[in-house]
Amino acid sequence: MTTGLLLLDSCTVINVFATRRMSDVLIMVPGTVAIVDRVSRESQFVRRAGSGDDADERDPVDLTAMTASGQLTVLSSTNEGELLIYLDFTLDVDDGEAMTAALAIHRNATVATDDRKAIRLLVARAVPILSTQDLVHDWCDRTNLPRDEQRQALLNIRERARYEPRLDHPHRSWWEATIGAGDR
Amino acid sequence: MENGKRRPRATELVKLAALSGRAVGDFLLPEVATDHVDFAALFRPAPNGRSTVNAARDEDIRQFEQLCRWYVELESLAGASLARRYPEPYDIADTPAERAALAVATAERNRLGLGDGPIGDLWDLLETDVGLRAFAIPMRDRRIAGMFVYSEAFGGCIAVNANHPEDRRRWSGVQEYGRFLTMRHRAEVTILSATKRPKERERFADAFARHFLMPIAGLTRRIDAIRRANETPFTLGDLWQLANLYGVSVQAMTWRLEELRLLSIGTWDRLTEFGVQPSQAKRLLGLTASESGTPHLPTRYQVLAVQSYLGGGLSEGQLAERLLADRVSVRELIHQMTTVEQPTEDGIWAQATLDLSQPIMA
Structure with a gap:
C-alpha cells in the first residue's frame, strides 16, 4: 500500500463509493488520498440497488462530505510540465484519466484504477498501480471487518457499480469466497 | 500563437479548451x-x-x-x-x-x-x-x-x-x-x-x-382487411394500432388515410375537437413509445466501441464518452453484450462470457 499520494481515478471512485463505506475505506489508506478536479467535476452515478422498485434508479456519486472534511483532496494543475504530460495522455484516454496520469507521473503518486487501458499506459511509465480490490481488501483485512460486512460491501460494488474484478485479478478468489460462490 | 508563428503552450491549450467547453484532446487529434x-x-x-x-x-x-x-x-x-x-x-x-x-x-x-x-x-x-x-x-x-x-x-x-x-x-x-x-x-x-x-x-x-x-398499396390492403374482420366500423383503437404498426404518429396516419380517402376529410380536426391526446391513448392501449431524450446509437457502433474497450483500445472514460452514457450504464451494456445465461451439465443455469472479437467464420 502507498505511503505518499494516492490518486483515485473515476472508475475506482465509483467502485469504492458504491460500497457505502468509502470514508471507512479511505481512512485506512496511509498518506494523502486525492482526485483530480476533472474527476470531481464528472457527473457519475451508481445504482440505488436493493429489493425495491427503485433499485435501478441512479444515485449521484457525491464526494462533498469527504472533500469538505479533507479526507479526499481535489488537485488541479497549472504546471507547464504536468500539463504537457496531460496533453500527451489526452490522445489516449479521457480528460480525467489523462490528468490523473500526468499528476501521478510528475508527483510520484500511486494511482488506484481498474481500467485496463489506463493500467497499460501507467505501467509503461512505471507508475505504481492499485485496484479497487486492493483498497477494499486492505480495509477489510486491517479492520478485521466481520464477514457479513465484507460481503455487503462487495455486493454493493457488484450491484451498485456493476463491477466485478477480472477473473485473473489476484483478489478474485477472495471476492468469490466472500460473496459466496452460489450468489451470482 | 494567433499568427501561427509559435506553438501554443500547454497551459494556453488547457485554457482554450476550458473556454470553448471542449475536451483538450479535440485540439490534438492525430491526422487521420x-x-x-x-x-x-x-x-x-x-x-x-x-x-x-x-x-x-x-x-x-x-x-x-x-x-x-x-x-x-x-x-x-x-x-x-x-x-x-x-x-x-x-x-x-x-x-x-x-x-x-x-x-x-x-x-x-x-x-x-x-x-x-x-x-x-x-x-x-x-x-x-x-x-x-x-x-x-x-x-x-x-x-x-x-x-x-x-x-x-x-x-x-x-x-x-x-x-x-x-x-x-x-x-x-x-x-x-x-x-x-x-x-x-x-x-x-x-x-x-x-x-x-x-x-x-x-x-x-x-x-x-x-x-x-406508409405505402399506398399495403396500407389500403390493411385497412380493407380490418374493415372486413371488424363487426364494428373502423375505430379510434384501430387507428392507433395502425399508427403504432407503421411507426408514425396518429396525426400522420390520420392525414395519410384522409389523403387516400380511406377516412373522411377533416377526421383529424374532429378528433382533436373531441380532446384526443395521442400520447395518452397510446398508454391506455399499452402501445409503447421510446423515451424521449434517450440517445439511440447504432448497434454496430456500440459493438465496435465495446469491442475496442475490451481489447484495451479505449479506456472506460472514452467508452462512456462515445456511448453518451455514464460509466455504470456502460458497464451494464458491456455485461448485456458479453454475458449469456446457459444451462450447465448439472441442469443449473449459469453465466458464460462471450468474446465479441472471436471469429466465427473462416
Missing part, C-alpha cells in the same frame, strides 16, 4: 483520413443565405460530427468499414415534389426489397441495407428535427433529435434519407416549422417520408 471533414463548414449557409448565430445548434452539429468521427475511428481500429449500398442520386429536377417523392420512395422500397408493408427497425435498415450512419442525439436546439451530411470519408450521416418522440424521430430520419437520395452533396439542418408554404425540397422530404413509411 477524416481530418479534412468539417461539418461546421458543410452546414454553413450559402453566401446569399441567411446566417444566424446559434450556439446551441453549433454545439449539436459539433456533437454530430464527433460521433461520426468516432464511428470511423472505431471502424478503422477494428478494420471493419461500413458497407455502402448507395444508389445513384435520383434526379428529381423539374418534377413536382409529390410525384418525385412517390417515384423515389417506390424505387427505394423495390431496391431494398421491402415490399409494401410497415418498416420495422428503420435505423437498422438505414445502416445495414443502405450504409448510412444514423444517430438519435438529444439536441440542445429543440427545434432541430434532423440533420444530414455526406462526405467521402464519412459517407451519408443522419442525426435526429432524441428529444422528440420516436415516431417523430422516424419521420425525421426518413426525411433526411430522402435528402441523401436526391441532394447528397447538400448538408442540411431540418428545423421544425409551421410555415404554410414550405420550400419545394421540404415538400419533397415530407412527401417522401409519407410514401416511404
Whole structure:
C-alpha cells in the first residue's frame, strides 16, 4: 500500500463509493488520498440497488462530505510540465484519466484504477498501480471487518457499480469466497 | 500563437479548451483520413443565405460530427468499414415534389426489397441495407428535427433529435434519407416549422417520408382487411394500432388515410375537437413509445466501441464518452453484450462470457 499520494481515478471512485463505506475505506489508506478536479467535476452515478422498485434508479456519486472534511483532496494543475504530460495522455484516454496520469507521473503518486487501458499506459511509465480490490481488501483485512460486512460491501460494488474484478485479478478468489460462490 | 508563428503552450491549450467547453484532446487529434471533414463548414449557409448565430445548434452539429468521427475511428481500429449500398442520386429536377417523392420512395422500397408493408427497425435498415450512419442525439436546439451530411470519408450521416418522440424521430430520419437520395452533396439542418408554404425540397422530404413509411398499396390492403374482420366500423383503437404498426404518429396516419380517402376529410380536426391526446391513448392501449431524450446509437457502433474497450483500445472514460452514457450504464451494456445465461451439465443455469472479437467464420 502507498505511503505518499494516492490518486483515485473515476472508475475506482465509483467502485469504492458504491460500497457505502468509502470514508471507512479511505481512512485506512496511509498518506494523502486525492482526485483530480476533472474527476470531481464528472457527473457519475451508481445504482440505488436493493429489493425495491427503485433499485435501478441512479444515485449521484457525491464526494462533498469527504472533500469538505479533507479526507479526499481535489488537485488541479497549472504546471507547464504536468500539463504537457496531460496533453500527451489526452490522445489516449479521457480528460480525467489523462490528468490523473500526468499528476501521478510528475508527483510520484500511486494511482488506484481498474481500467485496463489506463493500467497499460501507467505501467509503461512505471507508475505504481492499485485496484479497487486492493483498497477494499486492505480495509477489510486491517479492520478485521466481520464477514457479513465484507460481503455487503462487495455486493454493493457488484450491484451498485456493476463491477466485478477480472477473473485473473489476484483478489478474485477472495471476492468469490466472500460473496459466496452460489450468489451470482 | 494567433499568427501561427509559435506553438501554443500547454497551459494556453488547457485554457482554450476550458473556454470553448471542449475536451483538450479535440485540439490534438492525430491526422487521420477524416481530418479534412468539417461539418461546421458543410452546414454553413450559402453566401446569399441567411446566417444566424446559434450556439446551441453549433454545439449539436459539433456533437454530430464527433460521433461520426468516432464511428470511423472505431471502424478503422477494428478494420471493419461500413458497407455502402448507395444508389445513384435520383434526379428529381423539374418534377413536382409529390410525384418525385412517390417515384423515389417506390424505387427505394423495390431496391431494398421491402415490399409494401410497415418498416420495422428503420435505423437498422438505414445502416445495414443502405450504409448510412444514423444517430438519435438529444439536441440542445429543440427545434432541430434532423440533420444530414455526406462526405467521402464519412459517407451519408443522419442525426435526429432524441428529444422528440420516436415516431417523430422516424419521420425525421426518413426525411433526411430522402435528402441523401436526391441532394447528397447538400448538408442540411431540418428545423421544425409551421410555415404554410414550405420550400419545394421540404415538400419533397415530407412527401417522401409519407410514401416511404406508409405505402399506398399495403396500407389500403390493411385497412380493407380490418374493415372486413371488424363487426364494428373502423375505430379510434384501430387507428392507433395502425399508427403504432407503421411507426408514425396518429396525426400522420390520420392525414395519410384522409389523403387516400380511406377516412373522411377533416377526421383529424374532429378528433382533436373531441380532446384526443395521442400520447395518452397510446398508454391506455399499452402501445409503447421510446423515451424521449434517450440517445439511440447504432448497434454496430456500440459493438465496435465495446469491442475496442475490451481489447484495451479505449479506456472506460472514452467508452462512456462515445456511448453518451455514464460509466455504470456502460458497464451494464458491456455485461448485456458479453454475458449469456446457459444451462450447465448439472441442469443449473449459469453465466458464460462471450468474446465479441472471436471469429466465427473462416
